[in-house]
Amino acid sequence: MFKNVIGLVVEYNPFHNGHLHHIQEIDKLFEDNIKIAVMSGDFVQRGEPSLINKFEKTKIALSQGIDIVIELPVFYSSQSAEIFAKGSVSLLDKLSCSHIVFGSESNDLDKLKKIASLSLTDEFTKALKEFLDKGFSYPTAFSKATSDEKFGSNDILALEYIKAIETIDSKIEACCIKREKTGYYDDEKDNFASASYIRKVLLDSNETKENKLNKIKNLVPEFSYKILEENFGVFSCLNDFYDLIEYNIIKNYSSLKNIQDLEVGLENRLYKYSLENLSFSDFFNKILSKRLTISRLQRILLHTLLDLTEELTDKVKNKVPYVKILGFSNRGQEYLNYLKKLDDYNERKILTSNRNLKEILSEEELKLFNFNELASQIYRIKSNYNNIGYPILNLSRLTPYEC
Numbered sequence: 001m002f003k004n005v006i007g008l009v010v011e012y013n014p015f016h017n018g019h020l021h022h023i024q025e026i027d028k029l030f031e032d033n034i035k036i037a038v039m040s041g042d043f044v045q046r047g048e049p050s051l052i053n054k055f056e057k058t059k060i061a062l063s064q065g066i067d068i069v070i071e072l073p074v075f076y077s078s079q080s081a082e083i084f085a086k087g088s089v090s091l092l093d094k095l096s097c098s099h100i101v102f103g104s105e106s107n108d109l110d111k112l113k114k115i116a117s118l119s120l121t122d123e124f125t126k127a128l129k130e131f132l133d134k135g136f137s138y139p140t141a142f143s144k145a146t147s148d149e150k151f152g153s154n155d156i157l158a159l160e161y162i163k164a165i166e167t168i169d170s171k172i173e174a175c176c177i178k179r180e181k182t183g184y185y186d187d188e189k190d191n192f193a194s195a196s197y198i199r200k201v202l203l204d205s206n207e208t209k210e211n212k213l214n215k216i217k218n219l220v221p222e223f224s225y226k227i228l229e230e231n232f233g234v235f236s237c238l239n240d241f242y243d244l245i246e247y248n249i250i251k252n253y254s255s256l257k258n259i260q261d262l263e264v265g266l267e268n269r270l271y272k273y274s275l276e277n278l279s280f281s282d283f284f285n286k287i288l289s290k291r292l293t294i295s296r297l298q299r300i301l302l303h304t305l306l307d308l309t310e311e312l313t314d315k316v317k318n319k320v321p322y323v324k325i326l327g328f329s330n331r332g333q334e335y336l337n338y339l340k341k342l343d344d345y346n347e348r349k350i351l352t353s354n355r356n357l358k359e360i361l362s363e364e365e366l367k368l369f370n371f372n373e374l375a376s377q378i379y380r381i382k383s384n385y386n387n388i389g390y391p392i393l394n395l396s397r398l399t400p401y402e403c
Contacts, residue, residue, distance in 0.1 A: 002335055003098070005335070008038070009092075011039065021192075045081075051236060064221060078306075087320060099172060099175050102158050112158050112176070115159055117166070119142075120166065124146075127145040158176060201216055273287060325351060351369075
């Protein structure tokens with residue numbers, strides 16, 4: 001009944017024509033399929049708040065052909081590529097996906113598999129550590145450890161997806177789709193543009209609302225444009241959280257060394273510049289160094305905001321605590337009902353509502369669930385988004401236009 005259960009790892013920050021192309025290519029490869037997207041929630045992998053909230057992103061995803069949207073909790077979504085990918089693949093494995101389909105600059109799956117296997121060896125780990133100790137950023141160190149192979153952003157994530165499949169011993173099959181038209185950071189070309197470019201346009205303080213929306217109108221599907229237009233004025237960026245980040249750095253200075261991804265000594269610089277009443281850009285640039293990529297520093301600042309520690313990360317690295325469903329289509333509901341009939345359904349910890357959590361989750365799992373909910377509450381405070389208690393989205397409940 002459900003032969004081709006296709007997993008996607010997405011952020012939809014925001015949903016654009018490239019994302020729609022991804023979905024359409026899946027339909028070409030797998031005629032009879034159900035598509036399950038594990039999606040970063042209110043905070044994303046670059047260490048930033050999502051431009052729009054996770055419920056609006058879910059509405060867009062369902063309207064464009066996704067059948068089930070799973071939330072990637074913040075303790076995965078705001079992490080390095082390895083942890084981000086492992087959490088994502090583990091969630092898709094919990095829902096018995098047969099395939100994972102990802103974008104790739106190289107579109108060379110055999111090569112990616114070989115490099116992924118190499119990167120799991122002790123020799124590679126040793127070489128990677130040596131380059132990191134010399135002060136290289138992780139992407140550069142990874143490249144040097146693989147004989148200066150050059151990887152695009154999608155290929156780096158693809159390698160981590162493949163590694164995760166092997167590490168957790170999943171039966172998921174990897175499949176890649178050529179990334180078309182534009183790269184991860186590229187500008188507009190033939191009505192395709194990266195999410196980074198679209199965010200740059202929408203967050204440009206020197207442009208009028210009309211000009212911003214005109215620039216992106218042909219770069220996103222109609223319904224995505226409608227949601228972005230409706231949410232204009234409440235787009236979120238890391239700068240919005242600067243006061244809270246400063247407060248937490250000063251308040252928790254003595255325990256900053258426990259924050260995930262924070263290298264020894266960095267806590268002193270964070271504390272020093274938090275006391276100097278700097279603008280966010282000046283604060284950020286004073287801390288940024290050759291050893292830190294922009295994304296890594298953003299993740300560190302986000303981790304200080306949320307108090308995401310090494311200890312918490314260690315708890316979730318090897319086992320996902322639950323599967324939170326954000327929305328589903330009618331076909332998605334059929335699949336969820338099918339999973340309920342399986343003998344191990346209770347072990348999967350699939351949450352389709354916030355009811356009876358104490359009966360489904362252990363005490364430790366409930367703490368992790370609440371950690372993610374608290375992160376979303378912090379997001380709501382700064383994004384002027386007040387829909388607390390937003391229901392699980394069912395595509396059949398959306399308006400005909402939204403469908």
